[in-house]
Amino acid sequence: MLIKTLLNRMEKFKSFVFGKTWVKESFGKATVIVEILPRKNSRPECPMCGRKRPTYDTREARDFEYIPLWIYRVVFRYAPRRVDCPIDGVKVEWMPWADGKEQMTSRYKIFLARWARRLSWREVSQIFETSWGCVFRAVQWVVEYGLAHRSLEGVTQIGVDEISVFKGHRYLTMVYQLDAGARRLLWCGPERKIKTLLRFFRMFGKERSVRLKFVCSDMWGPYLKVIAKKAPNALNVLDRFHIMKKFGEALDLVRRQEVAAFKTKGQDNLLEHGRWALLKRPENLTEKQTVRLSELLTLNLKSVRAYLLREDFQRFWSFTEPAVAAWFLDTWCTRTMRSRLDPMKKVAKMLRRHKPLIMN
Numbered sequence: 001m002l003i004k005t006l007l008n009r010m011e012k013f014k015s016f017v018f019g020k021t022w023v024k025e026s027f028g029k030a031t032v033i034v035e036i037l038p039r040k041n042s043r044p045e046c047p048m049c050g051r052k053r054p055t056y057d058t059r060e061a062r063d064f065e066y067i068p069l070w071i072y073r074v075v076f077r078y079a080p081r082r083v084d085c086p087i088d089g090v091k092v093e094w095m096p097w098a099d100g101k102e103q104m105t106s107r108y109k110i111f112l113a114r115w116a117r118r119l120s121w122r123e124v125s126q127i128f129e130t131s132w133g134c135v136f137r138a139v140q141w142v143v144e145y146g147l148a149h150r151s152l153e154g155v156t157q158i159g160v161d162e163i164s165v166f167k168g169h170r171y172l173t174m175v176y177q178l179d180a181g182a183r184r185l186l187w188c189g190p191e192r193k194i195k196t197l198l199r200f201f202r203m204f205g206k207e208r209s210v211r212l213k214f215v216c217s218d219m220w221g222p223y224l225k226v227i228a229k230k231a232p233n234a235l236n237v238l239d240r241f242h243i244m245k246k247f248g249e250a251l252d253l254v255r256r257q258e259v260a261a262f263k264t265k266g267q268d269n270l271l272e273h274g275r276w277a278l279l280k281r282p283e284n285l286t287e288k289q290t291v292r293l294s295e296l297l298t299l300n301l302k303s304v305r306a307y308l309l310r311e312d313f314q315r316f317w318s319f320t321e322p323a324v325a326a327w328f329l330d331t332w333c334t335r336t337m338r339s340r341l342d343p344m345k346k347v348a349k350m351l352r353r354h355k356p357l358i359m360n
């Protein structure tokens with residue numbers, strides 16, 4: 001049958017052959033089942049020592065998910081044998097298409113992980129009708145495989161990032177290598193907890209961690225502490241994107257407080273529709289918004305003052321001389337602390353607290 005011919009071109013399993021293939025319908029979905037059989041007179045291989053050993057018994061048949069074909073789900077069906085190994089005892093045999101207890105074939109995991117580089121993990125799970133957890137396991141497996149087969153020597157710059165998977169809830173922690181010419185995902189782990197990042201450092205090894213030169217991360221306190229402890233020689237760089245995001249949040253808060261105050265006083269709402277004019281950078285404003293902004297700027301509103309403070313802070317990024325930048329940061333913070341704009345004061349306090357990191 002054609003399917004077998006195609007599979008034989010894709011997969012070369014020395015001690016196994018493809019058996020029958022058939023289609024099974026259940027719940028309106030069709031699955032192509034491909035049977036796998038051990039080659040005649042072949043002996044199973046011990047998963048621990050890799051030696052051929054006598055068969056102890058044969059377990060129930062299991063399905064291993066393979067890359068889907070057209071609109072069909074494809075599974076390999078195989079009844080694993082157990083080996084009787086004099087060194088390792090009774091173990092389920094080694095199977096070249098999957099790891100241990102895993103239900104997905106390695107080929108399928110590589111397939112999912114490839115798509116996960118282009119689409120969000122949720123999109124991948126929706127398109128291929130699998131769970132989000134499967135996509136995560138696939139990516140994790142490919143990353144770990146990569147780690148086991150590639151050297152970690154020469155990794156001197158890393159970036160730690162968190163992504164939320166379900167809107168605002170579950171997190172994933174991703175660690176990237178950021179060395180020039182070698183940007184890649186090094187590690188990923190579920191959740192955003194201190195022990196998540198500690199697990200990365202344990203995998204990465206103490207010696208290599210000590211040799212790290214740069215770590216780029218956002219301002220989540222517990223992670224900063226872990227990084228300071230585990231990579232004592234690295235400069236921890238807070239990136240501009242994360243800092244400016246804090247400004248955006250503070251600005252929005254000042255504006256909303258002010259709108260609320262206007263409403264209670266029954267005054268005209270000067271800030272209505274002015275939200276985008278205030279939050280956007282001037283070069284991104286449409287013409288109409290620019291007019292609105294210049295109107296706003298003639299008034300001495302809190303929102304406007306907060307806006308000006310942020311715009312002024314933008315200059316910070318243009319300083320190349322550390323001493324000048326430090327002086328600017330100090331004056332800016334002092335000025336902001338006198339501004340009676342609480343959300344902006346919070347930003348200033350945050351900047352002061354993280355000054356050494358930002359200066360990096």
Ligand SMILES: [Zn+2]
Nearest residue numbers: 046049085088
């Ligand atoms: Zn063995």
